[in-house]
Each structure stands twice: as C-alpha cells, then as structure tokens.
Amino acid sequence: MKAVPHNLPSLGNDEAEAASKVIRSGWVAQGPEVRSFEEEFASYLGLGAENVVAVSSGSAALFLALKVLGAEGKKVATPVYACAALRNAIALAGGQAQYLDNSPESPLMNLSDPKIKDAKILIAAHMFGIPLDISSIKDKIIIEDVAQALGASLHEKKLGTLGHCGIFSFYATKLITSGGQGGMFVSLDASLAAGVRDYREFDARRDTKIRFNFQMTDLQAAIGRVQLKNLPAFLRRREEIYLAYVESGLPVLRPPLASQAIPVRYRSVLKCTQPKKLQKSLEAQGIKTIVPIEDWELQDTPVDDYPMALDLCRSTLSLPCYPFLSKEDQQRLIEIAKESEL
Known part of the structure; x- marks a missing residue:
C-alpha cells in the first residue's frame, strides 16, 4: 500500500544544486543569497528591495511586525480560527489579543465582529489561500498574514501589499519553502522595513540597542530563490x-x-x-x-x-x-x- 502524506515539500534537483553551490562557496550565513532573495521577492510583489526583509520564520516576521508597530500594551484583533503562532507573537510583543469569530461557512475572520472595535491593530489572516477583503477597515493598523496565501491577489494587488505590512512563511509545508523554515516581512513603508531589518541585525556592534537573531541563512535563501521561480x-x-x-x-x-x-x-x-x-x-x-x-x-x-x-x-x-x-x-x-x- 502506497503511503500518501497530507503535505510534502516540492523540492528537486535545482534546489539541491542551489544549496550545494552555497556550501561550496564557503559562505552559508546571511549574505548575498539573502539579499538576492529579498530583491526577487520584492519584484514578485511589485515592491522595491528596501520594502522587504528576509527573516528566520513567518512567526518571527509577525513578531517583528508587532514590535515595529508598537503593539505593546495595545489590543490586537486576530482570528480565533488560526494557528497558535498568531497569539504567541501577540503575547511576546506585549499586546492583548482580541479574538474574532469566523464569517459563516468560511475560514476567514468576520470583520463585522463587534470585538474588533477597541483594537488598534488587526492581523488580517488570508486563511487557506483565500483573500480577506480588508478595504472596509480604515481605522486600524493592518498586518496581513499571508503565510497561506503567497501569490493570491485582491483588487489586482498581491496580498501582503494591501495593509500597513505583510508577513509570509516559508515553512516546509507552505506554498514555497526555504529549506524547512524562513519568512519575509514586507511593507510599502520603507521605514517599517528598516526597523525590522535593524532588529534582525543583532550582531551589528554599533550601539547597545536590544536586537535578536532572526536572520535567514544563505543556504535557506538559495533554496527559497529556486522555489519562488517555481x-x-x-x-x-x-x-x-x-x-x-x-x-x-x-x-x-x-x-x-x-x-x-x-x-x-x-x-x-x-x-x-x-x-x-x-x-x-x-x-x-x-x-x-x-x-x-x-x-x-x-x-x-x-x-x-x-x-x-x-x-x-x-x-x-x-x-x-x-x-x-x-x-x-x-x-x-x-x-x-x-x-x-x-
């Protein structure tokens, strides 16, 4: 009896060769492959490289989004029907989760839920790859969770470019993977991206500001670049x-x-x-x-x-x-x- 998994990474010889090339180069930490991946991902979304930051995971991208948006002490509206990564990121960033129910017969959150009223920030999750229409939301800071919806669009714009910022995941079972883990932060506001990039550069040795190692490696980025083309x-x-x-x-x-x-x-x-x-x-x-x-x-x-x-x-x-x-x-x-x- 042939086993059929629920999910399987779509990896092949091109990814193996890209990873091997990085290994042979002797440089496997964050470097030129990460920069190229950021540039190519930005181009795919119609953004500039200054608007995109590669990080260690989708969860890290969400945490960093909440940090640069000043979520500490604020109410954050988030879908109750979602993985634990959302509520974990809110808690770690010092926010207060405000859970919203789904719309009927849909995995998407109900933006008419009255519990959204007091929230300052909204995590708009495009669950199962289905675009959530956030055009009616005018008074919230919006983080698009595009972990399950890379490539989807709404109003002729790629998801991730509709809110104040967007986050993507390249976990092993997502639409593309950068070797098992990886994520991306994007924002039309280059100053938000710069804030995330600064937080990521934990070993910059230029001041005593608190940062952390949320870096993607060149080994991961090389695989991600091939996956993005596919x-x-x-x-x-x-x-x-x-x-x-x-x-x-x-x-x-x-x-x-x-x-x-x-x-x-x-x-x-x-x-x-x-x-x-x-x-x-x-x-x-x-x-x-x-x-x-x-x-x-x-x-x-x-x-x-x-x-x-x-x-x-x-x-x-x-x-x-x-x-x-x-x-x-x-x-x-x-x-x-x-x-x-x-």
Missing part, C-alpha cells in the same frame, strides 16, 4: 488538484470570494459531518489528512463565544493538495471518500 507552476498544479476534488462531487468548502479576489489553493478542505471517521478510513488506506484547526486549539477562549469557528473545527478535513500529489493517488482518495459517510 511558484507559478506550483500554484497551477494546486488549482488542478482543488478542481478535481470539486468536480468529483465531494463536499469541498467553497466560501464566497470577495470581488476581484484571486485565491490560491493552499488547502483543499472538505466540509462534512464526520471528519474523524473519514480520516480513519483514509488512514487505513495509507492516506494522511488533517483537521486544519482542532477545537482544543481555540486556546484560552470561551469556545461557545465563537460558534462559526467551532463549527469549522468539528466539521472539516484537509486533503492532500501538494504539487507532487499524483493523479492516481488523488483518484484513489476520491473513491475512498465517496464510499464513506460524509
């Missing part, structure tokens, strides 16, 4: 996989899209009554799936106050959607799922 092909393949699930008749979660929104398919998620039962059926055949956010992950919150998020926690299952997934394995998964009680 991103369009990765996104096309993910779209093919997503559409195959939809066209099969499986109950794929398909939230309404904002006007002029172009999503990417970071996740292909089923909305069903017995996700754990289906998960066990697929696992018995060697196919791995995950519940995107478990109900216990709504940490330190009275879950009954977040009925939309709780519903998704208990009724969704994420299927394999990575570019290296074969058509044969996907079809086998579809056939097993269609025989199950959904």
Whole structure:
C-alpha cells in the first residue's frame, strides 16, 4: 500500500544544486543569497528591495511586525480560527489579543465582529489561500498574514501589499519553502522595513540597542530563490488538484470570494459531518489528512463565544493538495471518500 502524506515539500534537483553551490562557496550565513532573495521577492510583489526583509520564520516576521508597530500594551484583533503562532507573537510583543469569530461557512475572520472595535491593530489572516477583503477597515493598523496565501491577489494587488505590512512563511509545508523554515516581512513603508531589518541585525556592534537573531541563512535563501521561480507552476498544479476534488462531487468548502479576489489553493478542505471517521478510513488506506484547526486549539477562549469557528473545527478535513500529489493517488482518495459517510 502506497503511503500518501497530507503535505510534502516540492523540492528537486535545482534546489539541491542551489544549496550545494552555497556550501561550496564557503559562505552559508546571511549574505548575498539573502539579499538576492529579498530583491526577487520584492519584484514578485511589485515592491522595491528596501520594502522587504528576509527573516528566520513567518512567526518571527509577525513578531517583528508587532514590535515595529508598537503593539505593546495595545489590543490586537486576530482570528480565533488560526494557528497558535498568531497569539504567541501577540503575547511576546506585549499586546492583548482580541479574538474574532469566523464569517459563516468560511475560514476567514468576520470583520463585522463587534470585538474588533477597541483594537488598534488587526492581523488580517488570508486563511487557506483565500483573500480577506480588508478595504472596509480604515481605522486600524493592518498586518496581513499571508503565510497561506503567497501569490493570491485582491483588487489586482498581491496580498501582503494591501495593509500597513505583510508577513509570509516559508515553512516546509507552505506554498514555497526555504529549506524547512524562513519568512519575509514586507511593507510599502520603507521605514517599517528598516526597523525590522535593524532588529534582525543583532550582531551589528554599533550601539547597545536590544536586537535578536532572526536572520535567514544563505543556504535557506538559495533554496527559497529556486522555489519562488517555481511558484507559478506550483500554484497551477494546486488549482488542478482543488478542481478535481470539486468536480468529483465531494463536499469541498467553497466560501464566497470577495470581488476581484484571486485565491490560491493552499488547502483543499472538505466540509462534512464526520471528519474523524473519514480520516480513519483514509488512514487505513495509507492516506494522511488533517483537521486544519482542532477545537482544543481555540486556546484560552470561551469556545461557545465563537460558534462559526467551532463549527469549522468539528466539521472539516484537509486533503492532500501538494504539487507532487499524483493523479492516481488523488483518484484513489476520491473513491475512498465517496464510499464513506460524509
């Protein structure tokens, strides 16, 4: 029985050669490859190199965004339906998390939630690769969380360039990876990017300001540069996989899209009554799936106050959607799922 993982990095010979070249150069710490990665990433988003800073992880990028925006002591609106990295970054930056529920039948936060009122900062998470329309928010400092949505756009602008700043993740299972970890901070305001860059340069030895080592290595950046070139092909393949699930008749979660929104398919998620039962059926055949956010992950919150998020926690299952997934394995998964009680 062939094992099918839920996710798999799309790495090949080009990434191996890029990493090998850096190793042979003798310079593996932050250096010219990181600068080139920043320049190429900036170009992809339509920004200048001064607007982009490569860091050690997406979580680090979010923490640094909160630091340079002065989150300490301020209320920060954030989705309750999200990974723990958001609430951890808020806590480490000294902010006060203000959790917002989802919109109905959607992984996106509900920007009409009254709890947003007192927040000074908003973390706008584009969950599952679906653009969250933030155009109605005029009185908040907005950090776009684009960890799951690199390449998506709204109103003909790439996500990450719509708020005051944006953060990206290059973890092993994200849309691209820089060798397992990595992240990027971006902002149209070059002074914010300069603040993040200054914080990253922990060993600058020019004054006694507190900084920390949030650097990306040249080894990571070399892999990330190859991955960025392959991103369009990765996104096309993910779209093919997503559409195959939809066209099969499986109950794929398909939230309404904002006007002029172009999503990417970071996740292909089923909305069903017995996700754990289906998960066990697929696992018995060697196919791995995950519940995107478990109900216990709504940490330190009275879950009954977040009925939309709780519903998704208990009724969704994420299927394999990575570019290296074969058509044969996907079809086998579809056939097993269609025989199950959904």
